Amino acid sequence: MSEMTTQIHSHAVVWIDHLIAKIFSIGSTGVSAMAVRAHLAPQRLDCKANTGSADVNDDPTFVVRVGWALSSCTDLLIIGPGTEKTELMNFLRANRPDLTLHVATSNPPTDREIVAVGRKIFRLD
Numbered sequence: 595m596s597e598m599t600t601q602i603h604s605h606a607v608v609w610i611d612h613l614i615a616k617i618f619s620i621g622s623t624g625v626s627a628m629a630v631r632a633h634l635a636p637q638r639l640d641c642k643a644n645t646g647s648a649d650v651n652d653d654p655t656f657v658v659r660v661g662w663a664l665s666s667c668t669d670l671l672i673i674g675p676g677t678e679k680t681e682l683m684n685f686l687r688a689n690r691p692d693l694t695l696h697v698a699t700s701n702p703p704t705d706r707e708i709v710a711v712g713r714k715i716f717r718l719d
Contacts, residue, residue: 605668605670608682610674614629614630620709668692669716671697673698
């Protein structure tokens, strides 16, 4: 992400999971990138034998902080593998009715792949 510019654009792509939101503001003159990380409490392993499950405490401020980081955006693509993209979408629909939203499921792509998907969706090629 270090080779990207620091400009603010109205189009953005967010790749989000339960640990991090990678935000790429995309415009015809360049791309700027930032990350918002979840503040998770230490994991407490479940004591049940052979279940392989763990109880992870979610960060209740994560989606709000991601929404704040998108305050200059007017057209947004949200991608990611889990339910966090739906949580972010619902939060933004409730708090940013002016925002044009696009949502898609995606496994962890590279930063370049995220930007390429955004350029295609926003027709910035």
